[in-house]
Structure formats: C-alpha cells, structure tokens
Amino acid sequence: MADFNGEKRTDGSRRQQHNKETGLPLWQCVVIDGDEDAGRKEIGVTVKFAAKYQPVPPENKSGFPWTPVEFVGLTALPYVDDNGMRPRIAWSFRATDLVAPGQGGAKAGPKAAA
Template sequence: MAMAKRFEITHQTAFPKGAFLRGPVEPVTDFQAEQRPDGSRPQQRDKETGRLLWQCTVIDGDDEAGRREIGVTVKFAAEHQPVPPKNTSALPWTPVEFVGLTALPYVDDSGRRPRIAWSFRAQGFVTPGQQVGHSEPKAAA
C-alpha cells in the first residue's frame, strides 16, 4: 500500500485551540520562474491541478505551541483569491476554520537542529462552527 504524501486532516486535529487569520490572503510568488521585465515574478501554480496558489498566515491558538509553530502558513489552490469570513469577534485577528485541510510533513533543517514541520493546504475557510461544504473558495470581489 502506498501512502499519499499529502493526507486529509481535520481542522480540530491541526488547530485544537483555534486558528486566527493574521493579515491578508496573498498570491504565492513563483521564485523558480523567470523575472518579468519589471522585476516581478508570476504567481506559482499547483503542480497537480494547475490552479493558482494563494497563502495566508494564521496564528495557532494553542498556548503550548512553540515559538516556531505559532505562525503557520496555509495555502490554497484556486483560480480566484480566497475571501476570508468577516471578523465579527473583538479580536484583532479573524477566527477561521479550514475546510478540506490537508497536511504534508517535511524535515525543516533551517535551525540548529532538524525538526518535523508541516505544510498545510485547504480548500477554503469559514467562521468557526459553520458547516459549509464547498470545493473552491469564494472569489474576491
């Protein structure tokens, strides 16, 4: 039996104390692509689907998360920029729950000692507690 590199994981398993969006959803820059005449680079595309890649930074609400695990990047493969839910909380960050979350373990050897790290992908996000089943995030207006 072959195990898939990327596997499905529930939001509650990855973020048992919640996840909070910090900043905007941004395009992932393709640093392997040739620079444009203006010096910019194109947006990276997902190797499997060909869709554009977007990313956001979330704060892991777990008090026991280490300093290197508090800020987590979650990526989306979508033709249109994912739109986060509206922040109706009193917090400066938007509480979010990821839909269609997958994880990919890898070895991060950028520090003094190598460690297991996680790469996350999601199909979208909703306000925590919403039961929404969709395959692609809503487009930005």
C-alpha cells in the same frame, strides 16, 4: 505566492505559482495562534490554497482583534526541513477554503441522509 523557480518579468516581479496537479493559482495566509503562552515557533503557521480566486476571510464578528476561521479540506503534510543546523520534521498545511467557524460543513457539500 510568487513562483521563485520561474523567470522574472521585465519589471523584476515574478509570476504567481500554480499547483502542479490542478494548474490552479496558489495562495497563502499566515495563521496566528492567539494563545499568550504559545512559544515563538508555535505562534504562526502558513496555510496554502490552490484556488481559481483568492480566498477571502469571513467578516470578523467575534469581538477578537483577529478573525477566527475554519479551514475546509485542511491537510497537514510532514517533510524533513534540513535548512538548519540539524534536520527536523516540519509541516506543510493546505486547505481548499476558509470560512467562518461552524460553516465548514456547509462548504463540504450536502450531508448524507441518516
């Protein structure tokens, strides 16, 4: 994610944005809903990551033309978007990692003994 609040470099590029709390670089990916009935505003969302290294999606073994993923530590933060003709509730999605479906529990750490 480019830091649009920071100064431009001499070549015109911008530095990468960093998380204000952790200092880690910020990354983002666009997630697309494969539902043919999804509306134009529902078809995709952006998920942001604060991580030392760029998150890499798992290998696509699904047979679908897109790669199914599971987000680890996914949070949804509501905010008021007042850039349009009238304010609306919008969402900011953040995660700590993305993994193959069903592998999120393995990334979350050891499970407690029952």
